[in-house]
Amino acid sequence: MHELTFRTLLYRYFFFGWLFLDVTQGSLIERSAAWRHNQSQAHWLPTYMRRWLWCAVLLYGLGGIVEILIGAPAVSALFYVPSALSVSVNAVIAAAWLGLKTLYEPL
Secondary structure (H helix, E strand, O other): OOOOOHHHHHHHHHOOHHHOOOOOOOOHHHHHHHHHHHHHHHHHHHHHHHHHHHHHHHHHHHHHHHHHHOOOHHHHHHHHHHHHHHHHHHHHHHHHHHHHHHOOOOO
């Protein structure tokens, strides 16, 4: 079996695109099969949301600690900015999850 590199494992831990198929390519039957595959893989999306939520909480906490203990708001921004960005990643994941769970199959 092929061993995955650490970079690949880290990418797959935080990003879910590798789990899904493109529903815009192929015949009608292939697109329908890809849609059903994507719906079946949607149960992994809350796991990715939890991972990003914990990253946001950890980075926000580190930013607060750096700001309080060191008193350097510029340095704490190195933690606050990725924390804020992870909130938007969670919004995208939530929209994808809701879409896959509630929308009907496109034709």
